Amino acid sequence: MANHRxxxxxxxxxxxxxxxxxxxxxxxxxxVAAPTLVVAAEFTRQTVFDGPSASAxxxxxxxxxxxxxxxxxxxxxxxxxxxxxxxxxxxKDGTVSFALPRSDNGQGIVTSTQxxxxxxxxxxxxxxxxxxxxxxxxxxxxxxxxGSSTTFTTYTPIRVAAALAxxxxxxxxxxxxxxxxxxxxxxxxxxxxxxxxxxxxxxLTEAAASRVDEQVEVVLKPREDFRIIGKPHNKTDARDIVxxxxxxxxxLQIPDALPxxxxxxxxxxxTPDSVENIDEVRDMPGVTDVEVVSTGVAVRAxxxxxxxxxxxxxxxxxxxxxxxxxxxxxxxxxxxxAELPMTVPAxxxxxxxxxxxxxxxxxxxxxxxxxxxxxxxxxxxxxGPMKNPVTAQAAIARKLGIPQSAVTVHVTQGGGSFGRKxxxxxxxxxxxxxxxxxKPVKLMWTRADDSRQGRVHxxxxxxxxxxxxxxSVLSFEQRHTSVATDFTHGLGDAITATGARAPLGNLTFAxxxxxxxxxxxxxxxxxxxxxxxxxxxxxxSSMRNVYSPDVATAREVVTDQLAAKVGQDxxxxxxxxxxxxxxxxxxxxxxxxxxxxxxxxKGTAQGLGFHTEYKGVSAALVEIDCRPETVNREIREGxxxxxxxxxxxxxxxxxxINPRGLEAQIMGGINDAIALILSSxxxxxxxxxxxxxxxxxxxxxxxxxxxEMNIIILxxxxxxxxxxxxxxxxxxCGAIACAxxxxxxxxxxxxxxxxxxxxxxxxxxxxxxxxxSPTDGLRHTY
Amino acid sequence: MxxxxxTLNGERVTVDVEDDVRLLWVIRDMLGxxxxxxxxxxxxxxxCTCHINGKAFNPCSVPVGAIHESDEITTIEGxxxxxxxxxxxxxWLDRDVPQCGxxxxxxxxxxxxxxxxxxxxxxDLDDAAIEEIRNICRCGTYQRIREAxxxxxxxx
Numbered sequence: 001m002a003n004h005r006x007x008x009x010x011x012x013x014x015x016x017x018x019x020x021x022x023x024x025x026x027x028x029x030x031x032v033a034a035p036t037l038v039v040a041a042e043f044t045r046q047t048v049f050d051g052p053s054a055s056a057x058x059x060x061x062x063x064x065x066x067x068x069x070x071x072x073x074x075x076x077x078x079x080x081x082x083x084x085x086x087x088x089x090x091x092k093d094g095t096v097s098f099a100l101p102r103s104d105n106g107q108g109i110v111t112s113t114q115x116x117x118x119x120x121x122x123x124x125x126x127x128x129x130x131x132x133x134x135x136x137x138x139x140x141x142x143x144x145x146x147g148s149s150t151t152f153t154t155y156t157p158i159r160v161a162a163a164l165a166x167x168x169x170x171x172x173x174x175x176x177x178x179x180x181x182x183x184x185x186x187x188x189x190x191x192x193x194x195x196x197x198x199x200x201x202x203x204l205t206e207a208a209a210s211r212v213d214e215q216v217e218v219v220l221k222p223r224e225d226f227r228i229i230g231k232p233h234n235k236t237d238a239r240d241i242v243x244x245x246x247x248x249x250x251x252l253q254i255p256d257a258l259p260x261x262x263x264x265x266x267x268x269x270x271t272p273d274s275v276e277n278i279d280e281v282r283d284m285p286g287v288t289d290v291e292v293v294s295t296g297v298a299v300r301a302x303x304x305x306x307x308x309x310x311x312x313x314x315x316x317x318x319x320x321x322x323x324x325x326x327x328x329x330x331x332x333x334x335x336x337x338a339e340l341p342m343t344v345p346a347x348x349x350x351x352x353x354x355x356x357x358x359x360x361x362x363x364x365x366x367x368x369x370x371x372x373x374x375x376x377x378x379x380x381x382x383x384g385p386m387k388n389p390v391t392a393q394a395a396i397a398r399k400l401g402i403p404q405s406a407v408t409v410h411v412t413q414g415g416g417s418f419g420r421k422x423x424x425x426x427x428x429x430x431x432x433x434x435x436x437x438x439k440p441v442k443l444m445w446t447r448a449d450d451s452r453q454g455r456v457h458x459x460x461x462x463x464x465x466x467x468x469x470x471x472s473v474l475s476f477e478q479r480h481t482s483v484a485t486d487f488t489h490g491l492g493d494a495i496t497a498t499g500a501r502a503p504l505g506n507l508t509f510a511x512x513x514x515x516x517x518x519x520x521x522x523x524x525x526x527x528x529x530x531x532x533x534x535x536x537x538x539x540x541s542s543m544r545n546v547y548s549p550d551v552a553t554a555r556e557v558v559t560d561q562l563a564a565k566v567g568q569d570x571x572x573x574x575x576x577x578x579x580x581x582x583x584x585x586x587x588x589x590x591x592x593x594x595x596x597x598x599x600x601x602k603g604t605a606q607g608l609g610f611h612t613e614y615k616g617v618s619a620a621l622v623e624i625d626c627r628p629e630t631v632n633r634e635i636r637e638g639x640x641x642x643x644x645x646x647x648x649x650x651x652x653x654x655x656x657i658n659p660r661g662l663e664a665q666i667m668g669g670i671n672d673a674i675a676l677i678l679s680s681x682x683x684x685x686x687x688x689x690x691x692x693x694x695x696x697x698x699x700x701x702x703x704x705x706x707x708e709m710n711i712i713i714l715x716x717x718x719x720x721x722x723x724x725x726x727x728x729x730x731x732x733c734g735a736i737a738c739a740x741x742x743x744x745x746x747x748x749x750x751x752x753x754x755x756x757x758x759x760x761x762x763x764x765x766x767x768x769x770x771x772x773s774p775t776d777g778l779r780h781t782y
Numbered sequence: 783m784x785x786x787x788x789t790l791n792g793e794r795v796t797v798d799v800e801d802d803v804r805l806l807w808v809i810r811d812m813l814g815x816x817x818x819x820x821x822x823x824x825x826x827x828x829x830c831t832c833h834i835n836g837k838a839f840n841p842c843s844v845p846v847g848a849i850h851e852s853d854e855i856t857t858i859e860g861x862x863x864x865x866x867x868x869x870x871x872x873x874w875l876d877r878d879v880p881q882c883g884x885x886x887x888x889x890x891x892x893x894x895x896x897x898x899x900x901x902x903x904x905x906d907l908d909d910a911a912i913e914e915i916r917n918i919c920r921c922g923t924y925q926r927i928r929e930a931x932x933x934x935x936x937x938x
Contacts, residue, residue: 106882244817
């Protein structure tokens with residue numbers, strides 16, 4: 001039985017902490033001239049009142065970049081100049097509206113944003129209406145959803161706006177009630193005076209409105225008064241989800257936007273040369289249009305089923321793709337050739353050399369790439385789940401040859417992202433198809449498209465050389481070499497996206513992201529981490545983090561080897577070498593709760609992993625079962641293999657807005673880590689990826705998931721939130737790899753460990769590119 | 783064009799469409815019922831799981847021509863009794879199971895059918911029974927799904 005729970009919060013020690021109490025800091029809010037109350041946050045002068053925090057603890061060896069300034073800081077600082085355009089509106093019906101310039105793909109940021117506003121304004125969570133904002137190019141750097149940065153970057157500006165709204169409503173109520181504002185109380189959207197008379201926010205919004213734009217100083221609610229932030233809250237869209245009402249892009253009913261599917265090449269990124277039977281397919285049942293576009297041949301029909309039938313009937317001559325003839329082996333050889341040298345020569349102390357390969361992985365979500373486009377009369381209207389809508393808008397405008405201002409981009413709720421939706425591949429394609437056909441289209445990638453032609457996490461190698469003496473580590477060098485990760489989404493705006501497209505721009509960007517995110521958490525003497533990337537024509541993007549799961553896996557496996565070299569227990573060794581007490585606290589928590597060192601049967605073992613990122617620290621203790629009776633379990637069209645039977649995970653990540661949401665993110669990360677280390681990868685063969693669906697690509701299923709999971713959220717003195725979305729993976733990946741090595745006595749040299757096993761499936765044909773839907777569904781009822 | 787009549791969420795529906803169009807597209811694209819999701823189209827991911835005459839099935843893999851007039855199809859939209867949620871839906875809410883929610887209609891329909899199957903066959907709803915459920919959740923909500931199935935079953 002799964003068991004996940006929260007550690008009880010520790011009693012707060014008054015007077016401790018590095019900062020003045022939050023309540024004393026002042027921020028500038030912005031009243032916006034409007035008939036009802038509209039407020040915005042002025043964020044640019046926050047530094048006047050409260051500079052960015054630096055790492056507090058003295059660190060014995062050279063500080064690493066992320067300890068002082070990491071990717072979250074970069075994303076926040078990039079958003080500073082324009083965050084003042086974030087507005088909260090108080091409606092006459094008493095609700096409060098806010099259009100969040102982010103993309104929710106299940107990570108729960110709509111719920112956490114409702115909580116933040118409700119907290120500051122004295123509302124119930126349900127009284128706050130949060131929608132996803134359309135593409136707003138004026139936000140410049142402030143509309144990317146990535147790097148687990150949402151809550152970190154938006155927390156303060158949203159609170160400032162909400163606090164200002166609350167202040168104005170109280171002032172308006174004080175005037176109407178003729179009472180001192182200090183005698184009023186606000187709760188659940190009602191302001192109650194000393195005599196018991198209550199006014200709703202809806203009644204007050206016109207009186208609280210401002211006739212002019214004006215800057216106002218505000219004070220935020222002190223943390224000790226929080227009644228919503230920090231308490232578990234269910235997702236506010238859960239009822240819509242369980243009743244089937246939640247609306248995803250392909251559920252939208254846009255007039256005349258008929259189902260559209262693209263016939264794609266057998267090669268990755270192959271392009272159409274000629275079509276032999278286009279008119280024949282145009283005459284098929286339900287088919288309305290067939291047109292050649294840049295990425296293939298588009299078929300629009302009354303139903304998706306008929307569009308797929310049209311695609312399957314097309315006879316197309318294709319041009320070669322971008323990795324024609326290449327395979328896993330040829331790509332790996334190119335990566336090896338690009339590996340950067342170590343600086344410490346072998347033979348200083350005892351040298352540990354290790355090298356790991358991480359194969360291509362698919363970041364396909366359950367909702368495939370999709371978008372609706374209506375491009376007619378020199379204008380475009382686009383709907384889709386997009387984490388970079390502004391960059392998407394610019395790319396679509398370029399493609400269509402119309403001004404960016406003629407493109408409207410609506411951000412829909414997404415069915416999972418995991419990095420895939422940082423890009424707008426389907427939106428760009430839908431726009432092109434709609435322009436070519438002159439009709440609205442609802443374009444969806446099929447699963448085979450999404451798996452074979454969609455973006456991937458790049459193949460990478462990680463080499464480590466460490467030198468040890470009897471009781472110390474003298475040096476630790478890590479060289480990570482990767483197929484280029486596409487960062488041309490920039491920071492969600494046109495300017496950095498353009499920079500990333502410039503020659504060498506993407507590599508510079510990648511190296512910056514690597515430098516801003518990667519830390520070796522152990523005091524390993526001379527410690528260096530370097531990245532090299534090689535552009536080879538793949539469609540790549542991050543996948544619930546870019547580098548950390550792979551970098552951490554390599555580091556943690558070698559850490560176990562170093563512990564063995566000096567004859568120490570893996571836990572005691574980590575404890576001794578971790579850089580500070582905050583790190584040791586999460587390691588201690590998993591060791592205690594997960595009963596590190598308990599006796600385990602032969603063929604089973606425990607393993608530890610640690611990771612620091614996103615302003616937080618995390619540790620995982622994993623138990624794995626590698627006994628033959630477990631490994632060889634038979635599941636029809638499934639992969640079994642070693643089973644992770646128990647995971648204990650501890651995280652401390654600053655102020656937690658919604659512990660239940662954080663726990664869900666960690667749980668998802670753990671299930672992802674199981675797939676990455678044990679079961680799921682893409683195989684490149686002859687210029688294409690083999691895997692075409694979930695019966696080829698083995699993401700974690702019920703029969704792989706741990707029966708026991710214990711997620712511990714440690715109380716934090718921090719008054720700012722860190723990043724949650726990707727944090728569950730890295731420590732767990734490391735722990736699973738270590739547990740596997742301890743259970744089997746074999747250290748894996750590549751991941752996932754089953755990558756070179758014979759395919760447990762018959763590869764699906766490349767032509768036609770979409771497998772036929774079965775017809776025997778009624779034989780499998782239960 | 784052939785005409786097909788069946789019962790969908792308690793209502794009689796008739797559609798004009800070729801026999802071989804899979805029921806998922808009839809339900810989604812022609813009848814506008816969008817709870818069942820496309821995730822693979824080949825009966826692997828199970829995101830479209832619905833019920834036919836009370837049993838779980840995947841309409842992506844059933845041609846509409848195979849559906850009889852007497853067949854009763856239930857999608858997630860037809861699981862609740864008006865505003866009263868099915869115990870399994872309530873269990874999903876109580877445990878805050880969903881993340882993105884894309885797979886969850888299928889997960890809930892599969893869970894209800896699995897519980898009924900176990901009841902019918904006199905089997906325990908144990909971990910082994912739950913691990914027969916093949917529905918993929920790419921957000922990785924599996925532990926909460928396991929807890930919710932057991933809790934929902936207690937009230938079924």
